[in-house]
Amino acid sequence: MSESNAPGGAGIRQINAPGLAPGRGYSHAVSVDVPGRLVVLSGQIAVDGAGELVGAGDVAAQTRQVFTNLEAALTAAGAGWEHVVRIGYFLRDARHAGVVRSVRDEMLPVGVTPAASLVEVSGLVREGLLIEVEALAVVPLT
Numbered sequence: 001m002s003e004s005n006a007p008g009g010a011g012i013r014q015i016n017a018p019g020l021a022p023g024r025g026y027s028h029a030v031s032v033d034v035p036g037r038l039v040v041l042s043g044q045i046a047v048d049g050a051g052e053l054v055g056a057g058d059v060a061a062q063t064r065q066v067f068t069n070l071e072a073a074l075t076a077a078g079a080g081w082e083h084v085v086r087i088g089y090f091l092r093d094a095r096h097a098g099v100v101r102s103v104r105d106e107m108l109p110v111g112v113t114p115a116a117s118l119v120e121v122s123g124l125v126r127e128g129l130l131i132e133v134e135a136l137a138v139v140p141l142t
Contacts (some may be wrong), residue, residue, distance in 0.1 A: 011036070011140050012085060014113050025101055025108075026116035030085040032138045039077045039137040043090065044069040045129050059096045059130045060103055066133045067107040074137060081108050083137040086115045090132040094120035100131065 011034030014027035046054045046062035047069075055061025074080055089100060097118055114135070124132050 012083070012138060023113065023116070025105055025113055026087075027113045028115065030115045032085060034140045036138040036140045037078075039074070039079045039083070039139060041070060041073050041077075041135040041137070043088075043132040043134040044073065045124065045126065045132050047126075053126070053128050055130075056128050057130075059091075059093075059099050062130050063100050063103040063133075064107065066131055067103065070133060070135055071107070074135075077137070077139075079137045079139045081112045083139045084112065084114045084135050085138050086136040087117075088134045089116065089118040090121045090124065090134075091118060092121060092124065092130045094118065096130070 011032060013031045013033065015029040015031055016022060017028055020028050044066050046065040048054050048065065054065040071081070074084070089097075091097065091100065100118075124130075
């Protein structure tokens, strides 16, 4: 078993079991050993502060906006990427997973590899959306 501490996330360990193929930018399991405050982030979509769609037809641009929105929600909740233990991706076309991974790798600090799922969906809440992402974070109590 391979274990590593999440960068800056005291008590949060990323775990990869022997016999499972290594995840590309995610961990197979994440363990939280400390008392903490659970932060549940609603699915974020590619809209700006005025509610306007960003990146029509461009999955990379939409993914950047989604991660920007997630970071704003994390910050408002007193959390950071180092506290994220799970990410759920909802993608209109799973063939774009590589693009999503590339943008994720740009946006997340090195070493942050939460548990993750990616699901292809037939539609999202608003016309023109290509991706939605939700997350869970645990902020250790100090």
